[in-house]
Amino acid sequence: MGRRSDHSRSELETLILDAGAGLVAEVGLSGFSAREVARRIGYSIGTIHNVHGTADRLIAAINTRSFGLWAAYLEERLAAGDGDRIAALVDGYFGFARDHTHLWTAIYDHRLPPDMNLTEADETGRGLLTKIVVQEVAGALGRPIDDTVAALARSLIATVHGHCAFAISGAWELMGEAAPEAAALARVRETLAAFRPSPSR
Structure with a gap:
């Protein structure tokens, strides 16, 4: 029998998210089950649906939570770096993965599903990571944040992500690349150098 009155709704939301994230961290998305989350917290599957709606909503909330953890991870790497903030940023991207x-x-x-959108809270939470990168790119270029800088930052995220995804999957190793993180950092530096104004003569 589920412990139907042990926690408030906000407490249940946190309990479910923590348990769900723990399950994903252990078995991956392919092994995820909302019923297993319910079992782990001692509530019925109905409680999961009452708090988060569908399993897709719960997974979306777990992923938004992961974005928050990732943003904090990047901030820690930036704070602990040796002053090379772009290197710390790339290192933080690969490190979290x-x-x-x-x-x-x-x-x-x-x-x-096609008929389901992210909530406003999800959109805001997921935007934290991009916001950090945009700020660092603007700082590296010595420019204010504008549409051009934001677009460049998104492209650099895609570049680093591609290198990182290949590294995690093992695809880089199959292609003979021994240092994918260094390669990603090199591409980022080349791109930033191309966007910096030439020194005045």
């Missing part, structure tokens, strides 16, 4: 592989891959493997 290596340290939390199942949570990281779940972000990109999950797709909401």
